[in-house]
């Protein structure tokens with residue numbers, strides 16, 4: 381049991397988090413959205429996930445990054461996502477880039 385939990389923690393590296401972002405992109409793909417996914421990580425744990433939901437919710441702002449940022453802010457009860465890393469499957473569009481730039485320097489953005 382202990383060995384299993386050690387192994388589980390050991391695989392939570394950058395590659396694993398990017399794979400989780402990719403899984404989010406697949407969720408978007410399966411619902412005929414543009415396949416982009418994002419996860420936000422704090423202290424080695426995923427605190428928010430997001431994928432494109434523009435078509436589903438008919439909202440032009442529901443890009444993967446924005447959805448993940450909104451969920452993370454709600455979870456942390458703060459707009460500042462200090463010490464968080466975001467993993468995204470694609471480079472951000474201008475809207476999402478603006479949202480990412482508005483974060484403090486302790487917010488790190490990583491793309492596939």
Ligand SMILES: [Zn+2]
Nearest residue numbers: 443473475476
């Ligand atoms: Zn975007």
